[in-house]
Amino acid sequence: MSADFVSVRGLIFEYGSSRALDEVGFDLPAGSVTALVGPNGAGKTTLLRCLAGLERPLAGSIRIDGVDVLEQPRLAHAKLGFQQDFFGVYDQLSVRRNLLHAAAIQGMNEGDMESAAVWAAEAVSLSDRLEQKAGTLSRGLRQRLAIARSMVHRPRLLLMDEPASGLDPEARRELSGLIRTLGAAGMTLVVSSHILAELEDYSTHMLALRDGHSAQVAVLSGTTAAKPRWRLGLVGDAREALAGLHGMAEVSECEIIDGDVEFAFVGEPLARHHLLRHLVDQGVLVTSLAPTGGHLEKLYMGDRA
Incomplete structure (x- = not known):
């Protein structure tokens, strides 16, 4: 695997006259679980949205597994998943139908969609709830479903924006276990959160943002699964x-x-x-x-x- 699976150079993003990202640059290795940290307004969500190809920066470059996100966004989307800071699930649809819908959005072949939905549900321990409507799930299970939707196409990179927001302690613990499992399986993850103690439970690297500027990526505990x-x-x-x-x-x-x-x-x-x-x-x-x-x-x- 490439040592610079995610490579960002000179990223600038502005909201009107306000500069949210100012010459941000960093590299992340394949298989890493990176804690994206910083105070409110530091640019964390903006950075994630740029990485996901949902926002176009004023300047700079983003490459994921060798693919230029700005020049080839559809190809990049096939390699990444983005779990945003809201659930984004359809309450009236079953878990299965939610996952089939996400697979269709990703352009998967119809013959592969069912197996992909079953795999994603199993990955987040929702196999026994495939026929249950999303609106009847607990907050923690809805969060799991949102994560499953973002990874139904088996991306190599998963971006997560405040995934533990609003979860109770038990659901937070389950989420930490899931992120450790995904990291151990070789998926590269970038997780934004304010809860440093939980990030430390599973992160291998740290990237700090302050006032739109990035610090050097720090290694916490190796380059594969985190070791508390x-x-x-x-x-x-x-x-x-x-x-x-x-x-x-x-x-x-x-x-x-x-x-x-x-x-x-x-x-x-x-x-x-x-x-x-x-x-x-x-x-x-x-x-x-x-x-x-x-x-x-x-x-x-x-x-x-």
């Missing part, structure tokens, strides 16, 4: 914990910090239980295990300085 970091509180020699963690499939990037051990960990809650049990069986004196958090926020605030 955890801190292991200890009594005694931390090197014993390092030895106990050595070779565990879910664990990587271990380091000793102030007598504790920090490491990247991608396992589910049951895997954390097994990790702790393994360490205790090895005689390691564990006092706590908690996510470190705050890495994205530190980068963001540092960029502000």
Whole structure:
């Protein structure tokens, strides 16, 4: 895959006399999940709409997987999906009909539309609701349907504008899991949000916008699926914990910090239980295990300085 799957150069966009984007430029690697952050009015939604080919900038270039979005918008649309900051689903249509409609808009062959709808529903865990009307779904499930509509044609790039807006904590957690799954499957994602803690849960990169200007893309945790970091509180020699963690499939990037051990960990809650049990069986004196958090926020605030 290309190292610059998304490439933006010198992007300028103006609303009347107001410049929303001013010489914005960056590269994003394939398979990355990029947190697009910045204060209100920084130009995040405008940037996403330009990437999606829905707005034409005054100047600059946008290439997605080698395709010039401004010169070949239809070809670019086949490679990307855009989940905007409103649901955009048809309440009176079933989940299946919503997805078939989205597939038709994307110009898919009629023979492929049904299988595409079934795949998209399965990807967002809506397979058991294919015949249910969208208007009867909960807010979280409607959000899932909106995401499924945006990716029914299996895009290589998915743009998401405030996808967690208005969701309850459980729905937010499910959304985070879905984004991690899509990223792990190789899809490139750009997610705009104000909730830094949630972005950190799944993002591999950060792109900050301020007053229409872009900062350098920062790498958070690799270039594929995000790896949240955890801190292991200890009594005694931390090197014993390092030895106990050595070779565990879910664990990587271990380091000793102030007598504790920090490491990247991608396992589910049951895997954390097994990790702790393994360490205790090895005689390691564990006092706590908690996510470190705050890495994205530190980068963001540092960029502000």
